[in-house]
Amino acid sequence: DSGVTQTPKHLITATGQRVTLRCSPRSGDLSVYWYQQSLDQGLQFLIQYYNGEERAKGNILERFSAQQFPDLHSELNLSSLELGDSALYFCASSVASDSGNTIYFGEGSWLTVV
């Protein structure tokens, strides 16, 4: 158990809909990351937050957004969903924002868009 908690674990929704994925980082970790794992693209970095502020952006679509709240939990919002958004979405956390900190991943949220 990495200590990173993600909900829901599984989600099935229709095209065009909007979903929110939730993440609680490990106790004491200030940095939260979101990654997407799909069959064709592999594991891709989406976005990072550190202590409530956006720190880095990767290959995140404009239809997707995220935020980190004062209690440090984070949410990833996916809107106008398409079939291609079906993937495993990981949240991860680390103590600080510096690279080299070990990044611990949650169990992921399986999103299926039908």
Added chain:
Amino acid sequence: AQKVTQAQTEISVVEKEDVTLDCVYETRDTTYYLFWYKQPPSGELVFLIRRNSFDEQNEISGRYSWNFQKSTSSFNFTITASQVVDSAVYFCALTPKAGAGSYQLTFGKGTKLSVIP
């Protein structure tokens, strides 16, 4: 740009055999970090090891060992006396120490290891 190549897509071994998973990386950064993660069939990503680019000492943890060779840009992972529970997809990842991209892991495509009883 950074790149991580795991040329072995799938490997099958019989239980108790040793197996080495290859990882070759490309980076222009002089200092960076390398990681290995394990993804069992249940889906979670489990951290295995982190290595600094300036530390080329090999590391052993139980049945796991890692061979880091900066000269060949490789960070290979060996499992000794494999067990069925080792069956998983293993990912190698890279991040620069500083500068653009230093907050994101660049992953390889992964190697699926099947250990047959």
